[in-house]
Amino acid sequence: MAVGGTVRDHRDAWRVAMVIPLHGPAGLFGPSCEAIAELAAHELNAESGVLGREVTLEIVDGGAPPGIVATRLTELITAGQVDAVSGWHISSVRNALAPVVAGRIPYAYTPLYEGGERRPGIFCSGEIPRLQIAPALAWLRTNMGARRWFVAGDDYVWPRESGAAVRQFARELGLHVAGEAYAELGGDMAELVAKVDAARCDGVLMLLVGQDAVEFNRQFARRGLHERMLRFSPLMEENMLLASGCQATRNLFVAAAYFRSLVNADAMDLLDRYVGLHGPDAPPLNNAAESCYEGLHTLAMLAERAGSARLPEMAAVVDGFAYHGPRGTVEFHGQQAAQHVHLAVADGYDFDIIARL
Template sequence: MTITRRNLIKNAGGAAIVAVAAPNLILSTASAAQPWIAKGGTIKVGVLFSQSGPLAVVENDSTQVVRFAIDEINANGGVAGLQIEPVVIDAKSDIKIYSEKISQLILRDRVISTFGGYTSASRRAVAPIVMARDHLFYYPTCYEGRECTQNIINTGPLANQHSQDLIPFMVENFGKKVYLVGSNYIWPKESNKNAKVWLEKVGGEVVGEEYVPLGGSEFAPIFNKIRQAKPDFIFSTVIGDSDVAMHKQFLEEGFKADKLPIASLTTGEIEVRAMGAEAGAGHFLSAPYFQALDNPTNHRFVENYLKSPYGGGGVTHYNMEETYLAVYAWKAGLEKALAQAGDIEAVTPRMIRDASGGIVLDDDISPEGKVWIDPDNFNIWLKPKIGQCQGDGQFKIIRAAAEHVAPDPMSIYPERGVCKADGLHAPDGTIQKNVL
């Protein structure tokens, strides 16, 4: 859908327009004209992740790594001599809070950009408000695509950089029959649409498909169905606490990873630490980053993060690293926008977005190796990898792309058009702005 003023209420379930219209958040004409960054002040950015609730198992570490990255940048002089000030909010794993608090961050706290979200539901909750305010939101994790927005920069993999490699690998090595298990919201369902496309191309077969509520922990009925269906592997898009519960129950039900491996888009070092290495061992993850990556930048990142005040989780993780990249991509975009504007007080959120196309994070910054922001669709070019969890909770990388893979948000929807910097270019020649 295309976001307009007319359908803003419908798309955000009413929360967006309520937040925008709340009297205590409305800005006067004079305050609206104030610069987003004032000389002699700080550069405020929003940090909108869940530090409590079922999503906190992953999102709390995203909060911590944003703080870590900001500390690094501030220690090196900040941006234009100004320090970055994070405004941190706990979204409490509640979609309504994401939509309410993004308005607060923009209108009351006057952040110039926000980092946040781990689910497509949370991204879609903030999107109408970010778009209506022509603001800037960094979504730093994998997502399904099928969108073309002008106010969101994505630093995680799209489906064509994710399951497109994992599905053929699993079919080749374990067999053609797959059981799909996901959390019950848009990303798992869209991810499974993509998985079915890749599965069909390699002659695979879906023998079952089940979804559990976010935070759900009862998998016994699903495992009973899996016994009857006898798949060769499970393809999982289960997230957060539910992911931890599923792997624990997999063992309790007597399943073995060498006989029925789980191929996941989400189960990384953080989840394995929460569930115990025994529950993770033998299963597979597709991700652009693993803690075990052997390069100097990653060694430095892991060491510095884990010994910092923020590293209490004890591991690094693909979502954390993608969040870390988002902060440095934002810094590079801000510096480029400042060079173009010539005055820090002239820089706006949209100017940072427009300056970010083509931004490169080289090997000396990016723990996963060189990546860059696509100048058309503002997603990230990266090298997909597949890892297998080992007995110590770390992953052995068993396949890595030799070349960067371009992000393609319309990979299984070519009839929708091509995402460009100014909108979705439809086959009929029209250009649609902010398409969700």
């Protein structure tokens, strides 16, 4: 689909496959991801597109099984229908897409993830555990007295590898990991919550996606656990708060590079532009969706910096590349971006930001 604006040259569009979840556990914020991707394309096209080429988007359902997503992307690349890839999708999908994309077209991977991606041509703009989870655990230890933790996650690469990183952080910070358990994506969260209850911890680190985190929050509150232990999540947004229910999000802390409630000029301007394009009934703007905005702008600005939208030229200039946006300053060290991360606490259906980590 083409998205708005006037550019200098309409003869050759710059086509981006936006891989975002349209169903499954993360499907509840898929509409927000699609809506903000439309805003990013609209803004780029209102200027000059990408090197004079109109930006168009091809939405690919990243909520499908990884192999199916990879097959769809293979078809698009082989047919010459896309020039780049971006979007929010889980790490198991990224691992399936990497061999398909490698050396062919640029790929801006936008979500928080487990870190360590070094395959050529993948530019990671999301948060990593060392800069997101570790400082949050340090803050919660110092300010909330949370030293004894249970790690509860979905059973795939991001939670598993992040859980391993947490064990290292615990040794560095003087914390204790009292237990660790993982459940199938889209599975029953009741058993997972029962294990947390039995562990008698100060807090539970939730490495859960979308609807799985929602169900965990509900089960957690039904047992009254929110009265005696806190929760910390690196992946929680406004749709998930709304679906969890107000009573199920007490004592819930979240770390992210972006929150809709950030009070700074860049973040507030983004919200104004988003509502201006889609109206007051637009899908809620949130940190997962905003990452898609970052991904498209990362690709566009890398192309401008390189003077080319081809992968070899873009890969040659990514190290040290920096820009200023809704998250503040984002700077790439090799293929991985670094940015400021904020800690917030859930307050009803929104977040109160309490610290910059």
